[in-house]
Amino acid sequence: MTQELLGILVIFGSTLLLAVPLGRYLATIYRGDKSWSDFLAPLERLLFRFGGVNPAKDMTWPQHLVALLTINVAWFGWAMLVLCTQGSLPLNPDHNPSMTPDQAFNTAISFLVNCNLQHYSGESGATYFSQLFAITFLQFVTAATGMAACVVVFNALRDGAGDKLGNFYNYFVKSITRVLLPIALGVALVLVGQGTPMNWAGKASIVTVQGDSVSVSRGPAAAMIAIKELGTNGGGFFGANSAHPLENPTYLTNAVENVALVLIPFALVFALGYYLRRPRLSYMVFGVMTVGFLLLLAPTVYYELHGNPAIARMGVDQQLGALEGKEMRFGAAASAYWGITNTVISCGSVNSMHDSHMPISGMAELLGMMTNAFYGGVGVGFLNFFVFVIIAVFIAGLMVGRTPEFLGRKIEAREMKIAVLVALLHPLLILVGTALSAHLYTGNPTEYAGWLANPGYHGFSEMLYEFTSSAANNGSGFEGLGDNTPWWNISTGVVMLLARYLPIIGPVAIAGLLARKQPVPESAGTLRTDTATFGVLVLFVIWIIAALAFFPALALGPLAEHFTLY
Numbered sequence: 001m002t003q004e005l006l007g008i009l010v011i012f013g014s015t016l017l018l019a020v021p022l023g024r025y026l027a028t029i030y031r032g033d034k035s036w037s038d039f040l041a042p043l044e045r046l047l048f049r050f051g052g053v054n055p056a057k058d059m060t061w062p063q064h065l066v067a068l069l070t071i072n073v074a075w076f077g078w079a080m081l082v083l084c085t086q087g088s089l090p091l092n093p094d095h096n097p098s099m100t101p102d103q104a105f106n107t108a109i110s111f112l113v114n115c116n117l118q119h120y121s122g123e124s125g126a127t128y129f130s131q132l133f134a135i136t137f138l139q140f141v142t143a144a145t146g147m148a149a150c151v152v153v154f155n156a157l158r159d160g161a162g163d164k165l166g167n168f169y170n171y172f173v174k175s176i177t178r179v180l181l182p183i184a185l186g187v188a189l190v191l192v193g194q195g196t197p198m199n200w201a202g203k204a205s206i207v208t209v210q211g212d213s214v215s216v217s218r219g220p221a222a223a224m225i226a227i228k229e230l231g232t233n234g235g236g237f238f239g240a241n242s243a244h245p246l247e248n249p250t251y252l253t254n255a256v257e258n259v260a261l262v263l264i265p266f267a268l269v270f271a272l273g274y275y276l277r278r279p280r281l282s283y284m285v286f287g288v289m290t291v292g293f294l295l296l297l298a299p300t301v302y303y304e305l306h307g308n309p310a311i312a313r314m315g316v317d318q319q320l321g322a323l324e325g326k327e328m329r330f331g332a333a334a335s336a337y338w339g340i341t342n343t344v345i346s347c348g349s350v351n352s353m354h355d356s357h358m359p360i361s362g363m364a365e366l367l368g369m370m371t372n373a374f375y376g377g378v379g380v381g382f383l384n385f386f387v388f389v390i391i392a393v394f395i396a397g398l399m400v401g402r403t404p405e406f407l408g409r410k411i412e413a414r415e416m417k418i419a420v421l422v423a424l425l426h427p428l429l430i431l432v433g434t435a436l437s438a439h440l441y442t443g444n445p446t447e448y449a450g451w452l453a454n455p456g457y458h459g460f461s462e463m464l465y466e467f468t469s470s471a472a473n474n475g476s477g478f479e480g481l482g483d484n485t486p487w488w489n490i491s492t493g494v495v496m497l498l499a500r501y502l503p504i505i506g507p508v509a510i511a512g513l514l515a516r517k518q519p520v521p522e523s524a525g526t527l528r529t530d531t532a533t534f535g536v537l538v539l540f541v542i543w544i545i546a547a548l549a550f551f552p553a554l555a556l557g558p559l560a561e562h563f564t565l566y
Contacts, residue, residue, distance in 0.1 A: 004305070004333035007251070011337065015259045015266055022263065023270025023282075029178050030151045030171060031275065037178045044173050055170035060163045061512025064152050065505055067168040068145060072112060072501075075138060079108035082134040083126075091128035093202030094217065099125070106489035111135050113500035114142040114233060114377055116348050116475035117492060119484040121239030123217035128200065135235060136224045140184075143231030143264075144175035146379025149504050150268055153386060154275045156511030157407055159519060165512065179264070180231060187226035190256050195249040198222040221247060229260040232377040234348030234475040242338075242351040243327055254330050254351060258338055265345050265375040268382055276407075280530035285385060288535045292374040292542065296364040297340045303358040304336040310565050325356025336361060343368035346377030348475025355462070355478040359565070362461060362478070363558035369472035371546045372426060377473055383507040385538075388545075389529070390419040390510060392538045396527050406529060408519035415510045422506035426471055427549035429495045433467035434460075434553065440487070451488075453480035457564065461557035466492060471499040 087098035273282025307318030321332030397404030
């Protein structure tokens with residue numbers, strides 16, 4: 001047990017050590033200062049010339065949003081075309097069929113919004129062509145979209161920003177050329193060195209030790225797996241995702257992939273401090289996020305290491321923890337750590353089956369997505385946290401009888417209305433979707449019998465998890481749910497669309513409105529937002545909003561299931 005705990009501590013520590021210099025580097029390239037990666041500037045100028053873009057032209061916040069939404073519409077059309085025709089396209093040695101329109105709709109939206117919810121099994125549901133030219137492509141560009149939107153908010157928070165918020169396309173291209181591509185290449189090389197496939201070969205027929213004849217999928221897996229982790233995407237090349245022995249062969253690849261999962265979300269927090277030259281602000285943000293993360297991680301690791309009490313009463317030794325749905329090469333602690341990291345950062349990759357985790361672990365994973373503000377996805381993690389900061393500033397202002405301010409800008413009615421709408425949208429989408437699904441299932445359990453492999457408390461959790469994962473742009477799932485149906489494909493597709501773009505539009509709009517305001521000089525009554533005291537307030541605002549919104553649903557699902565074990 002000590003060795004397993006030491007393993008996850010090393011993974012977390014390694015991520016933190018890499019994130020600080022990466023955060024400084026991100027601030028450097030986004031500010032346009034000189035850096036070691038300037039040798040890529042000619043390539044970037046070529047791309048801008050080809051696209052007819054002037055990267056030096058400043059955009060207002062509405063222009064940023066128009067650019068973001070326009071290119072996303074184009075990508076959706078491309079993904080739908082590829083997925084609906086993949087059976088007739090090249091690079092399909094296993095002769096996988098094209099997707100049905102509702103499945104293609106769900107898949108295209110899922111990867112477009114950086115959610116990567118998969119209602120298909122990777123190696124049998126997609127071809128090599130669609131894996132590379134639709135899915136992997138989207139995993140790069142959607143991660144870069146989130147990073148570019150985050151930098152727009154950074155710009156708006158600068159002193160004297162006004163309407164000059166930089167150029168969206170400049171931030172978008174630099175995110176790919178100078179961050180995502182080089183780091184993903186390094187991760188992919190590690191994976192290939194450890195045995196992950198990177199070829200064009202079809203299925204290989206092998207005979208197992210037990211004498212069974214099986215067909216093992218191969219293909220250009222390493223390239224996709226690297227960016228699925230680094231871009232907090234999560235979609236697996238293989239159906240079992242990072243629990244698959246070819247997608248995550250060894251403890252080393254498990255550690256490298258887990259570092260890649262949270263590296264950029266960590267780094268962007270530090271980039272905030274370097275970019276604004278307010279390091280204490282980034283320390284406050286990172287501290288709040290880390291405390292929230294640890295509050296979710298601790299019970300998960302505890303329950304996974306101590307096993308199932310119902311099995312213990314049968315006299316079964318569980319010295320290695322609750323091992324159902326886990327890979328022995330990782331163990332219970334590393335599986336629990338991955339389960340929390342991938343749910344707090346909106347990345348749906350898994351190295352064990354969340355459906356098999358203990359009920360309290362499942363609740364912690366749900367809370368990671370329900371709060372959706374502890375590190376978060378690439379770029380959008382800080383945007384979600386920013387909304388809670390605005391609400392916390394407003395509450396603090398009410399408590400002291402002073403007009404709320406953030407970084408010298410007054411928080412007024414418009415900003416608060418947007419922040420509250422964004423904060424309420426998340427529970428609305430999750431709870432309404434879950435309620436409708438529960439109504440359909442209970443109203444006609446015969447017709448929808450294939451939905452739930454585990455009716456009862458756990459079945460409710462499966463439906464709750466599906467909509468929570470969709471709304472949090474996560475993509476993982478409780479796989480006891482039969483989700484490849486028109487209802488689940490269309491309903492979660494709509495939730496993913498709304499939950500991706502409105503939480504980006506809202507924070508960018510708030511930041512843009514604040515940037516236009518004249519800064520208010522600091523005085524003795526100014527609320528400092530870079531202190532531990534304010535951090536505690538933000539943490540409680542996050543937990544209170546999540547608790548008030550989601551506790552009844554959690555009580556019906558994972559909490560009720562937990563108490564049945566005793």
